[in-house]
Amino acid sequence: MSDLAADIHQRLLERGETVATAESLTAGLVGAELTRVAGSSATYRGGVIVYATELKAQLAGVPGDLLAARGPVDREVAAAMAVGIRERIDATWGLSLTGVAGPDPQDGKPVGLVFVGLAVAGRTPAVAELMLSGDRAAIRTGAVAAALALLRDTLAAAE
Amino acid sequence: MSDLAADIHQRLLERGETVATAESLTAGLVGAELTRVAGSSATYRGGVIVYATELKAQLAGVPGDLLAARGPVDREVAAAMAVGIRERIDATWGLSLTGVAGPDPQDGKPVGLVFVGLAVAGRTPAVAELMLSGDRAAIRTGAVAAALALLRDTLAAAE
Numbered sequence: 001m002s003d004l005a006a007d008i009h010q011r012l013l014e015r016g017e018t019v020a021t022a023e024s025l026t027a028g029l030v031g032a033e034l035t036r037v038a039g040s041s042a043t044y045r046g047g048v049i050v051y052a053t054e055l056k057a058q059l060a061g062v063p064g065d066l067l068a069a070r071g072p073v074d075r076e077v078a079a080a081m082a083v084g085i086r087e088r089i090d091a092t093w094g095l096s097l098t099g100v101a102g103p104d105p106q107d108g109k110p111v112g113l114v115f116v117g118l119a120v121a122g123r124t125p126a127v128a129e130l131m132l133s134g135d136r137a138a139i140r141t142g143a144v145a146a147a148l149a150l151l152r153d154t155l156a157a158a159e
Numbered sequence: 160m161s162d163l164a165a166d167i168h169q170r171l172l173e174r175g176e177t178v179a180t181a182e183s184l185t186a187g188l189v190g191a192e193l194t195r196v197a198g199s200s201a202t203y204r205g206g207v208i209v210y211a212t213e214l215k216a217q218l219a220g221v222p223g224d225l226l227a228a229r230g231p232v233d234r235e236v237a238a239a240m241a242v243g244i245r246e247r248i249d250a251t252w253g254l255s256l257t258g259v260a261g262p263d264p265q266d267g268k269p270v271g272l273v274f275v276g277l278a279v280a281g282r283t284p285a286v287a288e289l290m291l292s293g294d295r296a297a298i299r300t301g302a303v304a305a306a307l308a309l310l311r312d313t314l315a316a317a318e
Binding site: 021023026027028029030031032034035036038040041044045046047048049050051052055059089102103104136137140 | 180182185186187188189190191193194195197199200203204205206207208209210211214218248261262263295296299
């Protein structure tokens with residue numbers, strides 16, 4: 001995955017763009033991966049780890065009524081997290097992850113269900129829905145890889 | 160380090176306490192480590208990744224004049240990050256990290272210099288100053304281990 005992070009860093013650097021993250025089940029793994037690259041402070045601004053449900057509203061700007069209606073593991077919540085963190089941290093791109101790492105289902109959602117959101121100004125946020133298998137560690141690693149791939153592929157398609 | 164995280168989770172669970180994180184050079188690694196443990200949502204609330212300097216004020220509550228006077232890698236800034244994140248996320252403990260992962264010095268501070276802060280209500284925040292050696296990855300890993308050890312040892316001493 002460090003190749004993906006390096007690729008993202010290089011593409012953002014060439015475009016003069018930045019990224020911010022809002023993570024739930026991965027709890028910082030995406031931020032950690034993006035900053036393995038030396039010089040990443042030029043392209044990664046920071047993020048929030050919104051592990052407790054209410055922090056998704058407080059720190060990532062998810063509307064409280066949406067969060068109450070849908071629960072934390074939801075397509076629209078992922079989109080709102082990506083939009084919210086992009087605006088709050090003033091980055092070009094907002095990347096979000098919410099899902100169920102297990103071992104137990106959460107709020108009626110199955111283990112392995114993950115939503116990855118990606119927001120940029122002037123475009124409807126993209127959301128990828130994943131159903132990952134494996135244990136807690138494998139689901140978290142798979143979610144990180146999917147988030148990085150979504151950002152990298154979107155940057156590549158924009159060139 | 161997962162033993163340390165499991166130990167912390169168990170101690171916090173028994174005490175009915177929680178922790179929040181504010182990370183700079185580790186960019187989410189401490190949050191990720193604390194949440195490797197199944198059931199960690201009972202003891203880990205969330206955190207902020209304040210990679211860009213100004214986010215230490217905006218998201219972690221470091222006073223702007225302190226940040227301007229001392230720069231981001233500083234003992235008092237680490238203390239303010241720990242106090243600030245504890246209050247903003249409403250956790251029992253606030254754990255913070257700021258330092259220079261390298262490869263280059265930052266704001267006149269040498270590669271490997273790291274401050275770890277730990278705050279709890281009614282007590283002056285503790286700050287550990289580290290001078291870590293090795294490459295970027297080794298410095299980040301060493302910082303995570305030191306932060307977890309500071310929290311674990313403080314919890315153990317309180318029993």
